[in-house]
Amino acid sequence: MKVLPGGGAAMSGPVLRKLQGFSRLEEADAAALAMCEAGTRLVPAGTDLIREGDRPEGMLAITEGFACRYKLRENGARQIMAYLIPGDVCDLDISVLNRMDHAIGTLTTCRVARIAPEASRDLRSRPALARGLHRAAIVDEAILREWIMNLGRRSAVERLAHLFCELLVRMRAVGLTCGNSYDLPITQLDLADTTGMTSVHVNRSLGELRRAGLIERKGKRLTLCDLARLMEMAEFRPNYLHREMPTAA
Amino acid sequence: MKVLPGGGAAMSGPVLRKLQGFSRLEEADAAALAMCEAGTRLVPAGTDLIREGDRPEGMLAITEGFACRYKLRENGARQIMAYLIPGDVCDLDISVLNRMDHAIGTLTTCRVARIAPEASRDLRSRPALARGLHRAAIVDEAILREWIMNLGRRSAVERLAHLFCELLVRMRAVGLTCGNSYDLPITQLDLADTTGMTSVHVNRSLGELRRAGLIERKGKRLTLCDLARLMEMAEFRPNYLHREMPTAA
DNA sequence: GCATAACTATAACAAATGTTTCAATGTCGG
DNA sequence: CCGACATTGAAACATTTGTTATAGTTATGC
DSSP states (O other), rough: EEEETTTTTIIIIIIIIHHHSSSSOOHHHHHHHHHEEEEEEEETOOOOEETOOOOOOSSEEEEEEEEEEEEETTTEEEEEEEOOOTTTTEEGGGTTTSSSSSSSEEOOOOEEEEOOOHHHHHTTHHHHHHHHHHHHHHHHHHHHHHHHHHHHHOOOOHHHHHHHHHHHHHHTTTTTTTEEEOOOOHHHHHHHHHHOOHHHHHHHHHHHHHHHSSEEETTEEEETTTTHHHHHHHHHOGGTTTTTOOOOO | OOOEEOOOOOOHIIHHHHHTTTTTTOHHHHHHHHEEEEEEEEEEETEEEEEOOOOOEOOOOOEOOOEHHHHHHHHTTTTEEEOOTTTTTEOOGGGGTTOOEEEEEEOOOEEEEEHHHHHHHHHHTHHHHHHHHHHHHHHHHHHHHHHHHHHHHHHHHHHHHHHHHHHHHHHHHTTTTEEEEEOOOOOHOOOOOOHHHHHHHHHHHHHHHHHHHHEEETTTTTEEEHEEEEEEEHTOOOOGTSSSSOOOO
């Protein structure tokens, strides 16, 4: 895990772009963001950034790659509770209270910026930035609720369809889509641990979506061929993301 | 829905008790809490306190009864994302951002205190109170994650067992338990909408827990007869609640 | 205190999802 | 370019959970 030269290039990218979607940021806010990082690491896939029981401080920002929050059962079963995609900042203020009750790990190679506690306080002293971070946190919580809906009341195919729609909106917000397609660099096993199924059933269900002409997957590239039908089948209503509705173009 | 005489008796009870578990409160904090309520209502079961799409402000506190956060599918299927039990305060700051992306409704008759936006700002200007509310909010988010684990990676029986353990800890924190029993005034249908199953399967699974001698239900009263085994089967680790471990007495 | 509705319990059957296994394909370091 | 290893695809069968139906039981309004 090598520490790359800082300078804030990482934070100025997707993180800035994401927060701009939630709050009108000034030049000075962007500059503060760029200054705050305490070093950017390139972390290989399958690495824990934080373990359950750690007592972390400050913040982490993902600027490249996919990471996730997860917990394990004693038998090794894993449940993913959240994806951290480029632009996502995760507050480690759990330390206000106690120790991490879940782990954060990479699903792919990730570029990760660390923000020290002092720097994180500086950021929050800028009202526009604080507002952006606060709103992002509220949306993260709304996503947790929607995932509960997904797990509790949607079928296997619907769960996957819903997840793909959500990721389209989130990836678009950081400029990582092209039309209705984006890179989804994770395995079917990861998808299974996200949607509470087995990888076998994920495979079945993906095949179903593919045969229905709703999605296409070439390597890591996922294309939502018929977004309108996909959204309809998943009853995807993006209001919980507090961004614009994707046009079904 | 009649508005009862205020005076803060409601807020001084379970809400105060809950927050004291998270932060050392002074007399003045308790007084501020008692003063803040803008009226307490007695709300019948099955009533929405807030609907999806509303633009609410201020805070709500439940001082008696069970309420929940929920969403509906178009076919009428309901998923409950959180229980609001006595002492729980729910921040309506979603208004910072936009409209409610879920509804809040009563599961039983509830006593509900409303805290106006100005009063809520007053509360937050008291550091100890602000800390207590913040920690309570962090725990609420941790509960959402644990519920995702529950839905995704536990069997029907385990899900119920885990929920009952969680509620024991939360009810104990507001003094509503007696040994390992407490009032769980909700129906099997509510439990089904919580755990992502059908009421038939909830009934089957409750029977299984009962026959195994793990729980007993007399009317609304739930007793966890063998807490140690119940915790073990559900792999219940209460760290995410950030309170003391219940002794398996 | 009765009539009604809501809730609990249970059965028989259907559908969805999990388990195990194996082959085909892709990826990556030397 | 090869070999090892991870990933995808898929079949056969097992298990869990959902569906529909019906009867008993408890709460509730009048």
